[in-house]
Amino acid sequence: METKTVRALFERQVEAFTGSPEFAALEAGCGDYDAFIENVARAHLKSPQLVAFLYALAPPAAARDLLGNLLEELGLEAESERPHPALLEDLLRAAGLGHRLVEVEARAADDVRRIVTEPLLYSALREVGLAALTEIVAFEFMLSRVSGRMARALATHRGLAAPALEWFTHHSEVDVRHAEQGLADLGAYAAYYEFTDDEALTIVEMTLRENVFTRRYFRDATAAGTPR
Amino acid sequence: MRLVGATLYALRIPFVEAFSHSATERRWSDSVVVRVRDDAGTEGFGEGAPRPYVTGETVETMLEHLGRDLWPRVAGRDLPPAGHLPGLATFLPETYLAGALAPNAARAALELAMLDCALRRVGRPMASVLPPRRTRVTYSGVVTAGSVERAVQHARRMRAIGMRHVKVKVGFDDDVARVTAVREALGPGVTLRLDANGAWTFERAVAVLDAVAPLGIAAVEQPLPRGPVDDLARLRQATPVPVMVDESLVTEADADALIEAKAADFFNVRISKCGGLARSLAIAARGSAVGVGVQVGSQVGETAILSAAGRHLAAALPEVTFVEGSFGTLLLAEDVSVESVRFGHRGEAPLLTGPGLGIRVVEERLRRRAITVRELSTEG
Numbered sequence: 001m002e003t004k005t006v007r008a009l010f011e012r013q014v015e016a017f018t019g020s021p022e023f024a025a026l027e028a029g030c031g032d033y034d035a036f037i038e039n040v041a042r043a044h045l046k047s048p049q050l051v052a053f054l055y056a057l058a059p060p061a062a063a064r065d066l067l068g069n070l071l072e073e074l075g076l077e078a079e080s081e082r083p084h085p086a087l088l089e090d091l092l093r094a095a096g097l098g099h100r101l102v103e104v105e106a107r108a109a110d111d112v113r114r115i116v117t118e119p120l121l122y123s124a125l126r127e128v129g130l131a132a133l134t135e136i137v138a139f140e141f142m143l144s145r146v147s148g149r150m151a152r153a154l155a156t157h158r159g160l161a162a163p164a165l166e167w168f169t170h171h172s173e174v175d176v177r178h179a180e181q182g183l184a185d186l187g188a189y190a191a192y193y194e195f196t197d198d199e200a201l202t203i204v205e206m207t208l209r210e211n212v213f214t215r216r217y218f219r220d221a222t223a224a225g226t227p228r
Numbered sequence: 229m230r231l232v233g234a235t236l237y238a239l240r241i242p243f244v245e246a247f248s249h250s251a252t253e254r255r256w257s258d259s260v261v262v263r264v265r266d267d268a269g270t271e272g273f274g275e276g277a278p279r280p281y282v283t284g285e286t287v288e289t290m291l292e293h294l295g296r297d298l299w300p301r302v303a304g305r306d307l308p309p310a311g312h313l314p315g316l317a318t319f320l321p322e323t324y325l326a327g328a329l330a331p332n333a334a335r336a337a338l339e340l341a342m343l344d345c346a347l348r349r350v351g352r353p354m355a356s357v358l359p360p361r362r363t364r365v366t367y368s369g370v371v372t373a374g375s376v377e378r379a380v381q382h383a384r385r386m387r388a389i390g391m392r393h394v395k396v397k398v399g400f401d402d403d404v405a406r407v408t409a410v411r412e413a414l415g416p417g418v419t420l421r422l423d424a425n426g427a428w429t430f431e432r433a434v435a436v437l438d439a440v441a442p443l444g445i446a447a448v449e450q451p452l453p454r455g456p457v458d459d460l461a462r463l464r465q466a467t468p469v470p471v472m473v474d475e476s477l478v479t480e481a482d483a484d485a486l487i488e489a490k491a492a493d494f495f496n497v498r499i500s501k502c503g504g505l506a507r508s509l510a511i512a513a514r515g516s517a518v519g520v521g522v523q524v525g526s527q528v529g530e531t532a533i534l535s536a537a538g539r540h541l542a543a544a545l546p547e548v549t550f551v552e553g554s555f556g557t558l559l560l561a562e563d564v565s566v567e568s569v570r571f572g573h574r575g576e577a578p579l580l581t582g583p584g585l586g587i588r589v590v591e592e593r594l595r596r597r598a599i600t601v602r603e604l605s606t607e608g
């Protein structure tokens with residue numbers, strides 16, 4: 001599978017995301033910031049578990065990267081680091097949404113429960129893994145380009161200080177590297193598990209057939225593009 | 229058991245991708261969900277999908293009909309026991325809606341809600357009134373309208389999921405090229421059906437079907453617009469492709485006329501279109517009795533409620549050739565139940581064994597996704 005094709009798909013998704021009315025509202029000072037913060041937390045609170053799952057499926061060429069990602073998610077990569085879920089909890093508390101933490105945790109847990117209990121679309125773990133890897137690399141790709149803008153919007157319009165926004169700043173700095181690695185890892189995964197180009201691309205496209213970023217971060221937006 | 233309250237939710241749940249066919253394009257689910265409550269506080273949920281071009285109902289007339297004509301005639305009355313589906317269906321009076329073929333979506337929504345409530349009250353599953361004859365249901369995939377390129381992309385996805393039955397929407401200038409390309413993308417091991425949604429003329433139908441018949445077409449759905457059944461009967465003689473009726477089959481009288489005219493090889497029985505489970509069973513039985521095949525169809529954008537009802541119907545019918553629906557979050561940005569009803573690999577899905585319809589509806593999601601919520605009580 002050509003990295004170039006996947007990169008183009010990711011770029012289009014990022015463009016659609018930043019071009020959405022919801023994203024514009026976020027930057028213009030009229031977004032639903034509390035819902036946005038909760039949605040970001042819900043989308044990423046379980047990241048360590050998802051990365052661990054992908055690490056378990058990793059082909060030799062991608063195993064080091066995925067282990068690195070996992071250690072980072074767990075805050076074990078460097079002395080001063082904190083687990084990423086803890087950064088998200090900080091964000092919620094700093095935004096005065098500490099009382100929502102239990103509910104957001106429960107929803108994140110329920111998202112995992114749903115994935116685990118729903119009948120599998122694909123016949124083997126190889127496809128399930130490719131779809132999951134696609135989504136996580138897509139988020140790394142997007143965050144490396146856009147999380148700075150999201151942090152600025154939250155600082156300006158929601159009055160959040162730098163320490164509260166560390167989850168965003170962390171991902172914008174670190175994930176440029178991750179995003180590039182991620183694309184390479186996707187290619188390595190598809191090659192190692194002997195996907196034909198068509199097979200791999202079909203699964204990548206199916207995973208991205210909706211805007212995964214809009215869906216997770218603005219989950220209550222309507223099809224018409226306007227929050228109710 | 230008496231019904232003491234009901235809530236109507238006119239939903240607008242966005243689709244993850246726009247879904248289109250030749251008669252309309254939709255970008256969100258516009259189902260109406262009915263929640264009923266009995267004197268013991270038990271709740272039941274039902275759903276109908278109003279389609280102006282099928283039953284003649286709209287969201288607005290469906291809400292009105294439920295509130296003004298149907299609910300007042302069941303509110304406060306003693307419901308028949310849970311174990312008796314026909315009793316429940318006759319308990320719901322026959323009603324009429326001006327300008328509509330039949331208020332079937334409204335009727336289906338209320339019937340399902342009452343059934344769900346009656347079963348939940350005694351903690352019994354659907355299997356107690358509608359015993360399943362199979363242990364799982366196999367769904368078809370649908371290749372929607374759009375460019376041929378997009379149709380091929382969709383067909384590849386169906387193949388990746390391992391779907392064994394696929395239906396393609398037709399009724400465009402490029403039908404032959406479209407069906408050829410989709411067949412090629414699917415490979416030979418998948419049954420292929422067409423759905424024209426009444427978009428063809430008689431001549432166009434014959435021409436397209438002649439051209440694509442060698443590709444192996446299991447059936448063509450609603451090749452001609454709803455109209456004289458003799459036209460369909462004539463087409464059936466003129467083409468080797470089996471004819472399935474959908475828009476032409478809304479009422480039991482439709483079923484009788486179609487059988488009488490020998491106008492169909494298959495009935496597409498859809499719960500919302502046909503006015504509920506009891507009538508769907510009756511229509512399917514009429515077909516099966518004379519060798520007409522049955523497809524359990526669905527509504528584009530239906531939530532888990534209609535999908536669950538469709539699953540029970542498809543599991544219970546003596547003979548069922550194709551089943552559609554249960555796309556769940558493949559289509560909807562969010563579904564309304566705790567359990568996912570979405571089919572899995574090869575289109576297969578397990579039976580739903582919990583009480584009532586077998587799903588737990590999350591009311592908060594209905595409220596959040598509704599553009600209109602109406603409360604009905606026994607006082608009216």
Ligand SMILES: [Fe+2]
Pocket residue numbers: 047073084171
């Ligand atoms: Fe992270």
Ligand SMILES: [Mg+2]
Pocket residue numbers: 423425449450474475496
């Ligand atoms: Mg149809």
